[in-house]
Amino acid sequence: MEQHNHRPDGKEVLLAHGSGGRSMHQLVDGLIVPALANPLLDRMEDQATLEINGLRLGFTTDSFVVDPIFFPGGDIGALAVNGTVNDLAMGGARPLYLSLSFILEEGLALAELERILASIRAAAAISGVQIVTGDTKVVHRGSADKVFINTAGVGLMTDGTRISAAGAQVGDRILLSGSLGDHGMAIMSRREGFEFEAAIESDTAGLWPLVDAMLAAAPGAVHAMRDPTRGGLASCLNEIAQRSGVGMRLQEAAIPVHEPVRGACEMLGLDPLYVANEGKLMAVVQPEHAERVLAAVRTHPLGREAQLVGTVVEDTRHLVVMETAFGGSRIVDLLAGDPLPRIC
Amino acid sequence: MEQHNHRPDGKEVLLAHGSGGRSMHQLVDGLIVPALANPLLDRMEDQATLEINGLRLGFTTDSFVVDPIFFPGGDIGALAVNGTVNDLAMGGARPLYLSLSFILEEGLALAELERILASIRAAAAISGVQIVTGDTKVVHRGSADKVFINTAGVGLMTDGTRISAAGAQVGDRILLSGSLGDHGMAIMSRREGFEFEAAIESDTAGLWPLVDAMLAAAPGAVHAMRDPTRGGLASCLNEIAQRSGVGMRLQEAAIPVHEPVRGACEMLGLDPLYVANEGKLMAVVQPEHAERVLAAVRTHPLGREAQLVGTVVEDTRHLVVMETAFGGSRIVDLLAGDPLPRIC
Numbered sequence: 001m002e003q004h005n006h007r008p009d010g011k012e013v014l015l016a017h018g019s020g021g022r023s024m025h026q027l028v029d030g031l032i033v034p035a036l037a038n039p040l041l042d043r044m045e046d047q048a049t050l051e052i053n054g055l056r057l058g059f060t061t062d063s064f065v066v067d068p069i070f071f072p073g074g075d076i077g078a079l080a081v082n083g084t085v086n087d088l089a090m091g092g093a094r095p096l097y098l099s100l101s102f103i104l105e106e107g108l109a110l111a112e113l114e115r116i117l118a119s120i121r122a123a124a125a126i127s128g129v130q131i132v133t134g135d136t137k138v139v140h141r142g143s144a145d146k147v148f149i150n151t152a153g154v155g156l157m158t159d160g161t162r163i164s165a166a167g168a169q170v171g172d173r174i175l176l177s178g179s180l181g182d183h184g185m186a187i188m189s190r191r192e193g194f195e196f197e198a199a200i201e202s203d204t205a206g207l208w209p210l211v212d213a214m215l216a217a218a219p220g221a222v223h224a225m226r227d228p229t230r231g232g233l234a235s236c237l238n239e240i241a242q243r244s245g246v247g248m249r250l251q252e253a254a255i256p257v258h259e260p261v262r263g264a265c266e267m268l269g270l271d272p273l274y275v276a277n278e279g280k281l282m283a284v285v286q287p288e289h290a291e292r293v294l295a296a297v298r299t300h301p302l303g304r305e306a307q308l309v310g311t312v313v314e315d316t317r318h319l320v321v322m323e324t325a326f327g328g329s330r331i332v333d334l335l336a337g338d339p340l341p342r343i344c
Numbered sequence: 345m346e347q348h349n350h351r352p353d354g355k356e357v358l359l360a361h362g363s364g365g366r367s368m369h370q371l372v373d374g375l376i377v378p379a380l381a382n383p384l385l386d387r388m389e390d391q392a393t394l395e396i397n398g399l400r401l402g403f404t405t406d407s408f409v410v411d412p413i414f415f416p417g418g419d420i421g422a423l424a425v426n427g428t429v430n431d432l433a434m435g436g437a438r439p440l441y442l443s444l445s446f447i448l449e450e451g452l453a454l455a456e457l458e459r460i461l462a463s464i465r466a467a468a469a470i471s472g473v474q475i476v477t478g479d480t481k482v483v484h485r486g487s488a489d490k491v492f493i494n495t496a497g498v499g500l501m502t503d504g505t506r507i508s509a510a511g512a513q514v515g516d517r518i519l520l521s522g523s524l525g526d527h528g529m530a531i532m533s534r535r536e537g538f539e540f541e542a543a544i545e546s547d548t549a550g551l552w553p554l555v556d557a558m559l560a561a562a563p564g565a566v567h568a569m570r571d572p573t574r575g576g577l578a579s580c581l582n583e584i585a586q587r588s589g590v591g592m593r594l595q596e597a598a599i600p601v602h603e604p605v606r607g608a609c610e611m612l613g614l615d616p617l618y619v620a621n622e623g624k625l626m627a628v629v630q631p632e633h634a635e636r637v638l639a640a641v642r643t644h645p646l647g648r649e650a651q652l653v654g655t656v657v658e659d660t661r662h663l664v665v666m667e668t669a670f671g672g673s674r675i676v677d678l679l680a681g682d683p684l685p686r687i688c
Contacts, residue, residue: 010454011453011454012450012451012452012453012454013449013450013451013452013454013457013482014482015450015482015484016482017448017480017482018448018480018482018483024480027480028478028480031454031457031458031461032446032478032480035464035465036444036461036464036465036475038474038476040474040476041474041475041476041477041478045477046477047477048441048443048476048477050440050441050476050498052399052500053399053500055396055397055399057498059441059443059476059477059498060477061444061445061478061479061496062445062479063446063479063481063494064481065447065481065483067483067487096394097384097392097394097403099403099404099405099496100380100405101405101406101407101496102407103407103492104361104362105357106357107357108356108357109355109357110354110357110375111355113357113375114375114379117375117376117379117380120379120380121380124380130382130384130385131380131382132382132384132392132394132403133384133385133389133390133391133403133404133405134372134376134380134385134405135405135406135407136361136362136368136371136372136376137362137407137408137409137686138357138358138360138361138362138363138685139362139409139411139489139685139686140359140685140686143411143686144409144488144489144492145487145488148407148447148488150405150407150494150496152445152496154394154396154401154403154498156397341482341483341484342483342484342487
């Protein structure tokens with residue numbers, strides 16, 4: 001990782017601009033969105049809600065640049081399908097159709113491309129989405145790193161849902177569908193050649209079945225939802241706290257982290273709250289329905305470790321505060337930069 | 345251009361796979377589409393037609409890797425908007441919403457990004473589309489080349505249109521909306537630092553107004569339509585001939601090519617029929633309506649040089665044949681490779 005070999009002068013793009021943290025928000029909120037301002041983009045959700053002739057559709061896009069392209073538990077192909085499926089699902093849209101666009105580096109082995117395609121096909125089948133349109137570009141050796149993939153997705157919004165990062169209300173409970181940090185630590189273990197005590201696998205998965213179960217269990221009870229990818233759970237919670245004008249209290253003891261991931265994070269000096277996940281969701285749920293929504297999540301294999309991990313509170317400073325296992329508390333802030341570049 | 349510095353063994357991705365010619369068809373039709381096979385993708389149009397609860401939508405994607413990112417007449421931002429707008433328009437869909445995804449190389453000047461954003465904003469405004477969702481990734485210096493952009497688009501299909509590369513019928517006329525080769529030669533002049541006698545500018549433009557006028561002038565009369573980008577007019581015509589099971593006869597004298605472009609092509613040994621355009625369309629039109637559709641195209645500034653340039657004929661070999669100005673004829677085949685890599 002050589003992200004510090006150049007002195008930034010504030011006039012060029014830095015790796016930190018891709019981090020999911022404070023620098024990325026500065027680039028996206030400070031430069032990109034104002035340049036293109038319109039009411040739909042300004043909502044700044046992970047997906048746009050289109051209303052076309054009375055039909056409500058979700059629409060989203062993501063480019064994937066993960067390094068390495070193959071890692072324990074998945075590859076860039078599975079990630080590209082699941083990432084876009086999940087961005088649709090987080091808005092309450094049933095994923096239907098994906099586009100698929102490759103940027104290939106000259107010299108990529110066709111066998112690797114075939115392996116990625118097989119993985120895309122499998123992930124799409126599991127999530128019940130069709131890849132209906134695509135594009136392929138090739139650039140010279142050295143002008144890209146093996147393969148980058150963009151997927152965009154169209155989904156059908158579930159009737160009656162109004163899920164938004166601005167929707168959290170004081171008293172709401174915070175639900176987390178499973179353990180933190182598996183994807184990020186799987187990438188790190190592969191990238192850096194670390195030998196951890198136990199194998200760590202990416203959690204990459206399509207989350208629509210969880211969302212479908214949650215929305216059916218208590219219609220209207222999910223106020224906000226995100227999949228904590230780049231920047232981890234900490235970044236999602238801070239964004240929702242800011243956008244909703246509330247604070248959050250988390251109980252450290254309730255947040256599941258698998259032992260090998262915890263050990264790997266300690267070894268590398270990383271906090272699992274900031275490490276990327278690719279098969280987890282967090283939701284802000286109306287308190288009287290929280291247990292029922294939790295039960296619905298737990299019926300699905302992807303959600304069997306789900307927990308209620310905190311509460312939305314009044315706080316004019318919009319802080320996310322962790323109550324530690326030892327009775328103390330600490331502020332969970334946005335990171336400025338990126339501990340793990342090219343994680344997705 | 346160093347695309348020949350490596351000996352291909354048939355097992356890896358080559359620059360030619362991105363060419364719009366025969367190699368690209370082999371990669372896309374032979375490997376990518378079969379791996380993902382489904383009825384919508386199998387139609388192999390530049391856009392998919394989605395039918396969701398009775399609503400017919402166009403959906404398309406393109407990644408842009410053009411080098412250089414700024415060139416006479418445009419930049420990668422304008423190209424990214426116009427390219428996706430045009431892929432929607434070519435299927436008869438009114439472009440409505442775009443997604444926008446950046447892959448940025450660490451070190452890109454923020455001033456260049458701002459210039460690209462301004463260009464995106466202007467192109468979107470001209471075509472009346474909104475950019476509603478996006479993504480930004482950053483990769484290490486040397487892992488990408490300045491900036492790659494993906495746009496995906498959603499549009500509303502015009503009632504009653506059934507435009508398809510498989511729709512050409514014997515007797516149909518071939519309409520071309522303007523001169524060939526301006527985009528490709530503008531890129532070449534900037535990339536290679538050539539000084540041509542006259543400045544050549546990219547023709548990048550959104551074509552929906554032309555299509556809208558054509559469809560209104562004679563509903564149902566446009567059987568097939570494409571914007572001749574990578575691989576140029578020759579590649580479009582060959583694809584339609586193959587897919588429709590017909591032959592084509594072109595009149596060389598009718599095909600407009602601006603003098604500076606013709607001169608530059610001659611100097612570089614290129615045929616304008618194979619050079620990329622980013623603001624032109626070709627359409628296969630029912631003969632009895634061809635003149636009316638031509639007149640509709642010519643009312644718009646982007647179509648004032650439009651011509652009828654050929655006819656669809658019976659031919660079991662599905663050949664595209666050019667009748668030259670000197671009374672001879674020659675076969676216009678697909679190219680194997682790519683005279684101009686990274687043209688869009």
